[in-house]
Amino acid sequence: MEHHGGRRSRAERDAVTVEIGYALFSAAFAAAVLFGAVAGPAYVFGLPAGVRSTLIGCGTTVAAVAFVARVVGVLLRFQRSAQPGRTGPDA
Secondary structure, eight states, X not given: OOOTXXXXXXXXXXXXXXXXXXXXXXXXXXXXXXXXXXXXXXXXXXXXXXXXXXXXXXXXXXXXXXXXXHHHHHHHHHHHHTSTTOXXXXX
């Protein structure tokens, strides 16, 4: 998809935009699910303040790492699939 010295076509720009949107939305969903799984018990059960803050902190950290990992993974996979000469994901 890279054009050295040239411009990208409208379809290529649209494909990049869609892929970025997909990466961000799927990463936000994954982060929210993981945060809920880790920090959810802190809100559901009557846990002591120290345990609650630890679960919320761990949930936040796990969610942030998952968000970044998902965005990077999706965009790298898209970049590899857009290289010239590749015909499919197994090429």
